[in-house]
Amino acid sequence: MTSAFSKAAQERIPGIIARYAEKRGALLPLLWLAQEEQGYVSEEAMKEIAGWLDLTPPQVYETVTFYTMYNRRPIGKYHIQVCRSLMCALVGTDNLLGWIHAKLGIKTGQTTPDGLFTLSQVECLGSCGTGPMMQINDDYYERLTQDKTNRVLDDVKREGKCPLATGPFMFPEPAQK
Template sequence: MCSVNARSLEHPGRHLGEEKWGEKVLKEKYGKEIEEILSRYPVKRSALIPLLYLAQREHGYITEAAMTEIAGLLKLTPPQVYETATFYTMLNLKKVGTHHIQVCKSLMCALVGSDTVIGWIKTKLGIAPGETTADGLFTLTAVECLAACGTAPMMQINDDYYERLTEEKVDKILVDLRTAGTSPLKSGPYMWPESTR
């Protein structure tokens, strides 16, 4: 669980992780990207999730100061930003491993073996959901639907989908990631063939 509360979000110098951010770090570093994102949304608060993703790109998680800065950009309160950041499993409020393994646990994946996939990863890496390996290489998270129900069970590692998982595929993916940093088994999301009607 995260130790942030609404009161601490009123102080931009505080942070969730190891990096301290000033009040305008995002604006200084990503000014053009922020303006481009904001230009796509007539109602500025609609840019909240894209801006949270931008902040997460910096360290792999979203700092408290970044949430406060985003609140200022969108004229929201820091607790409003925090509520959104804590609602979505794809947004991280604490540091994650180099390879963030997110296994879908929604109904369709559960019916075809996501619990087996999670159990296998726990055995192979020695970590439970919510934990990171001692070397900082892997974090395991059980998440809600990743919208690949037709190719379940599946997981997302960072931005890549791995679908139709078996224990053998999981083994290969973990070895590939540990040795090469990527795996040729990444699949997409899988795109269904066009209808021939």
């Protein structure tokens, strides 16, 4: 049987399990590993993880379904997550959704026909002073304007990333001497 995990990933698993006094503690990290490998957490991966951790597949499944960040089916290559919570909504979540729609033609829950972008609305991402904002895969893009949004989406489409992603966060930025 082929594994949902690459050989390199499989070699990391015992080290992850060893961090916890009880094996089940390694469940969230192993689900992350599965998602890194496949872009989502497949049922095959869940069964394998259950085997590693001496759990039943339903024990893994019930945990997976509780958390919003594990995808249970493949999604677009770039997952756009727009914060819809109050602090961002006060400063323009609706505008941002409109800009994305104008650029990509997709609404919340949809994926572009080329399979590149999936758009979700999510709750607070901890970026309340720098809204409106979106997360694309691992990166945060904040204080968005229409021009900035267009550039980010162009860059990501072309190169998979954009230099406008927020680095180690500080806002307001310290004064430069």
